[in-house]
Amino acid sequence: MSVNTLHIEASSFCNARCPGCPRNAYGYPLEGFYDERNLKIDQLKEILSQFTDVYHILYCGNHGDPMMNPDIAELCDFDDKYVEVATNGGIGRLETYKKLAEQNTRIIFGIDGLRDTNHLYRQGVKWDNLMERVKTFISAGGKATWQFIRFQHNMEQTEQAKKLSEDLGFDHFFTMDVGRNNMPAIQSDKTISHWILPPNKDAKPQDFDVDAYLEMRYNPINLNKKTYKVGEISCEHVNGSVYVNSSGELFPCCYHGFGHVDRPKVKLDEFHRLKDTWKTNDCDETCALHCGKNVN
Numbered sequence: 001m002s003v004n005t006l007h008i009e010a011s012s013f014c015n016a017r018c019p020g021c022p023r024n025a026y027g028y029p030l031e032g033f034y035d036e037r038n039l040k041i042d043q044l045k046e047i048l049s050q051f052t053d054v055y056h057i058l059y060c061g062n063h064g065d066p067m068m069n070p071d072i073a074e075l076c077d078f079d080d081k082y083v084e085v086a087t088n089g090g091i092g093r094l095e096t097y098k099k100l101a102e103q104n105t106r107i108i109f110g111i112d113g114l115r116d117t118n119h120l121y122r123q124g125v126k127w128d129n130l131m132e133r134v135k136t137f138i139s140a141g142g143k144a145t146w147q148f149i150r151f152q153h154n155m156e157q158t159e160q161a162k163k164l165s166e167d168l169g170f171d172h173f174f175t176m177d178v179g180r181n182n183m184p185a186i187q188s189d190k191t192i193s194h195w196i197l198p199p200n201k202d203a204k205p206q207d208f209d210v211d212a213y214l215e216m217r218y219n220p221i222n223l224n225k226k227t228y229k230v231g232e233i234s235c236e237h238v239n240g241s242v243y244v245n246s247s248g249e250l251f252p253c254c255y256h257g258f259g260h261v262d263r264p265k266v267k268l269d270e271f272h273r274l275k276d277t278w279k280t281n282d283c284d285e286t287c288a289l290h291c292g293k294n295v296n
Helices: 041-050 094-102 127-139 155-168 210-218 268-277 285-291
Strands: 005-008 056-059 082-087 106-110 144-149 172-176 183-186 192-196 241-244
Touching (some): 094 127, 106 127, 144 155, 155 172, 183 210
Parallel strands (some): 005 241, 082 106, 106 144
Antiparallel strands (some): 183 192
16 A cells, blocks of 8 residues: 555644544543644654655644644645645744745634634634634735534524635635534533534434543543444545654554544554555444444
């Protein structure tokens, strides 16, 4: 298998507390599942020395925002590769955004609503900070994508958001309906501030035991007790992608890179020996959980 794409976690630090992020139990900090660190430039160089066919690098981690890494501009500085950075846009020096624009790095801004709704999911992201960074990047010539995750609380704003994206100079806008949009927003005191619900207007908040839920999240054995079957999936790994976490460890894909899942990680010097064992015809529970179809 030839590796053409690296999906990289540049940092496991984050300024946001999104309810659906694996660094939080739907808003509640998970301690002990991962170490917060930034990927070093030397680590990236070593990895790239082994994968000479890589032409696409996507910085979008499981636990952190790439813009938290102070070296992100240098990590993106390539003349021969297509580089993308996915960020909530609420953090990072303005000079860094200008530098990324000059380097032709595309930024995917995760903006799930407008001023009155974006913070409901992107908790901790201030709208004015976000807009300042968007405008700085685009005015410097940067190519920007607006990624809009749809929920009940923002779906009526889709067209307004698309119009705003055009006014601001985004060249791409797309919406997503994903599994993370049916959950409680649990705060650090274990209270539920609000429910994140899918676009389906019939969806309602469920009876919910916070303590029982957090226990399930802390125990990876419980996490995989649902009944799943592998459906028609598009496996990024067999299509030439490898996930790298902020420690420099390699995984078949980002789903295997979650800190609380017992997953097949390897060090760089082990990759070529183990790569042939990572096949979709041997999908494990993690593959079924994230890429399969829940048949309950």
